[in-house]
Amino acid sequence: MYELIIAGAGPAGITAAVYAARKKLKTLLIGKDLGGQPNWTTGIENYLGYQYIEGPELVDKFWNQVKQFPIDIKTGQSVTKVFRLENGFQVAADDGQNYQGLAVIIATGKQPRRLNVPGEERLRGRGVTYCAICDGPVFQGQKVAVIGGGNSALTAAEDMIRIAQHIYLVSITPLTGDPILIDKVKAAPNITIFTEHQVAEIEGEALVEAVKIAPRGGGDAKRLEVGGVFVEIGLVPNSELVQGLVKLNEQKEIIVDCACETGMPGLFAAGDVTNVPEKQIIVAAGEGAKAALQAHRYLQRRAQ
Amino acid sequence: MAEVKIYTTPTCPYCKMAKKFFQDNKVAYQELNVAEDRKSLDEMIKHSKQMSVPVIDIDGEIIIGFNMPQIKQKLGLA
Numbered sequence: 255m256y257e258l259i260i261a262g263a264g265p266a267g268i269t270a271a272v273y274a275a276r277k278k279l280k281t282l283l284i285g286k287d288l289g290g291q292p293n294w295t296t297g298i299e300n301y302l303g304y305q306y307i308e309g310p311e312l313v314d315k316f317w318n319q320v321k322q323f324p325i326d327i328k329t330g331q332s333v334t335k336v337f338r339l340e341n342g343f344q345v346a347a348d349d350g351q352n353y354q355g356l357a358v359i360i361a362t363g364k365q366p367r368r369l370n371v372p373g374e375e376r377l378r379g380r381g382v383t384y385c386a387i388c389d390g391p392v393f394q395g396q397k398v399a400v401i402g403g404g405n406s407a408l409t410a411a412e413d414m415i416r417i418a419q420h421i422y423l424v425s426i427t428p429l430t431g432d433p434i435l436i437d438k439v440k441a442a443p444n445i446t447i448f449t450e451h452q453v454a455e456i457e458g459e460a461l462v463e464a465v466k467i468a469p470r471g472g473g474d475a476k477r478l479e480v481g482g483v484f485v486e487i488g489l490v491p492n493s494e495l496v497q498g499l500v501k502l503n504e505q506k507e508i509i510v511d512c513a514c515e516t517g518m519p520g521l522f523a524a525g526d527v528t529n530v531p532e533k534q535i536i537v538a539a540g541e542g543a544k545a546a547l548q549a550h551r552y553l554q555r556r557a558q
Numbered sequence: 559m560a561e562v563k564i565y566t567t568p569t570c571p572y573c574k575m576a577k578k579f580f581q582d583n584k585v586a587y588q589e590l591n592v593a594e595d596r597k598s599l600d601e602m603i604k605h606s607k608q609m610s611v612p613v614i615d616i617d618g619e620i621i622i623g624f625n626m627p628q629i630k631q632k633l634g635l636a
Contacts, residue, residue, distance in 0.1 A: 293571035310574050330626025349627055379610040379622060388570035389610050391593030460607050482609065 256282045256326075258549050259345055259355035261333035261495065264290020265535045266525025267361035268316045269542035270549075275323030277550045282353055283325060284345070286332035289313030290363050291526070292535055294387060301535050312535070333362070336496050342520065345495075356556070357549045360496055360508060360516075360523040361542055364489035364533070369401065373456035374485075381462025386410035386484045395419050396481035399465045401453055403427050407486035408435040414484075415442045422478050423447045424467050448476075456483055491527045503529050514545035520556075522549050560633055562587040563615040565602040573612040576624040583635055 258274050260267045263285025271283040287293065295309030304312065321327065331351070337344045342356040366384035368374060374382055383389040386400070390413050398418045400411045403425030411423045412435060421444060423429075428449050429436050439445055448467060454475055455466040465483050468475040491507045500516040500523070501509045508523040510516055510530065516523050524530075524545035525538035562580065564587050566573035580587045590598035592611065606613045606620045614621040616632045629635075 288575065293575070310571055314578075330630075379608050381609050383610050385570070385572075385610070388567060388572065390569070391567045392599060392609050392611065394593075394596075394599075461603070461609060 255342070256280050256353065256355040257553055258282070258357050258359065258546070259284065259343070259353055260359045260361060260546075261285065261336070261345060262290070262361035262363055262492075262525070262527070263288050263327075263329060264361060264363045264525060264538065265292060265316065266363070266527075266538040266542035266545070267359070268320050269539040270359050270361060270524060270546040271320050271325055271327075271542075272323065273543050273546035274549065275320070275325050277546070279546075279550060279553065281325040282328065282355065283320070284328045284331055284333055284347060284353070285362075286330060286348075288317060288329045294385070295535075296387075298535065333495050336360070336499060336521070338499065338518070357520045357522065357552055359514075359542075359545045359549060360493070360521070360527055361525045361538075361545070362492035362495065363526045363538075364491050366485065367488045367490045369453050369456075369485055369487065371453050371455055373458065377456055377458050377462050377483075380460065381458060381481055382456060382483045382485065384485050386413060386486060389482070389484075390414055390417055393418055393482040397479060398422070398482035398484060399424055399453075399467075399478055399480045400484045400486060401425075402486035402488070403429045403431065403449065404486070404488065405431040405435060406488075407431070407484075408439055410484050410486050411439050411445060412442075415439075415444060418482075419444065421445045422465075422467075422480065424451050424453060424465075425449050426452045426470055453483075489526075489533075493527055496521070496523075505529075513548045514541060515548065520549075520552055522552075559586065560617050561615075562633075563590060564588070565590045565592050565598060565606075565611055565613040565615075567591065567593045567611050570611050572624040576612050576614060576629075579624070579626065579629070583633070585633060 257279040274281040292309035399422040408431040507529040522545040524541040592599035
């Protein structure tokens with residue numbers, strides 16, 4: 255039985271682990287992606303202490319800091335469900351293992367939102383990608399569709415100007431990203447923009463061959479022949495593991511108070527999975543620190 | 559010693575994590591940058607039917623993405 259289990263190994267989870275270790279709590283840190291979202295971030299200029307640092311480099315520093323402490327760390331596994339026990343909690347991991355803890359911090363962050371259209375899941379990794387920064391170069395000389403109208407979609411489209419033969423940018427709304435990015439994308443000779451259009455289906459046998467789009471208000475569907483579909487329509491919180499256990503808001507974020515408490519004694523949450531405003535590395539790290547200190551207080555109170 | 563190949567792009571974070579994992583565990587690997595090397599890209603797509611990196615080939619068995627438990631099992635690491 256652990257005193258504290260931290261689910262998620264991004265900035266919130268890793269910071270919580272450092273604080274828990276310094277309080278000498280018997281701690282388990284468990285998470286699939288060591289480092290979380292900063293791994294996907296290029297230049298960071300607003301995490302104090304570094305005037306400029308690349309995301310993966312910052313993650314490496316986080317990692318070096320946490321691994322010097324005598325806590326248990328399991329990476330490459332994620333927690334799929336949290337259960338309430340009489341005397342604490344049990345967490346189930348996706349590799350079939352179960353762990354028990356007196357207190358739990360949920361710091362599972364967010365993941366890319368899916369389109370939820372036919373063909374998407376089947377062709378995932380076969381032309382459908384949620385990581386433009388990873389897979390962009392794979393689509394050299396091909397036609398691709400970028401789905402979304404915000405900054406991530408525009409950045410993906412901009413990156414592909416040099417790489418792809420042609421880009422279709424498909425947004426359900428007018429483009430909402432920064433005007434400077436919109437101008438750059440609009441000026442490119444090899445981009446066609448469809449606003450007020452939604453994706454109806456992704457087609458292909460072994461790999462993506464086409465995407466079907468339709469005007470939002472109804473009308474004739476178009477079939478665009480593409481080899482790649484880059485889905486960049488925002489993020490959703492990884493809160494399923496505590497669904498039914500704690501309150502979530504409309505965006506499915508875990509509702510916490512200013513002490514990272516979820517309303518269920520012993521169950522805390524921190525970082526991007528919560529309703530705390532501003533999804534920033536420094537905010538997530540600070541929330542992780544608070545959650546660990548609150549968990550420590552909770553454990554002290556219950557020991558009395 | 560297992561023969562390990564990893565297909566990567568220079569910007570892919572999971573590729574960096576996977577390479578770090580191999581280095582930490584002293585596993586020798588061959589890196590094929592599919593952004594530069596068209597032949598490796600074609601080979602990756604043909605063998606794995608995948609267009610997302612990393613694709614990892616351990617003794618001819620294809621592992622999709624940086625799936626640490628699967629890699630550990632294949633390499634016999636604890």
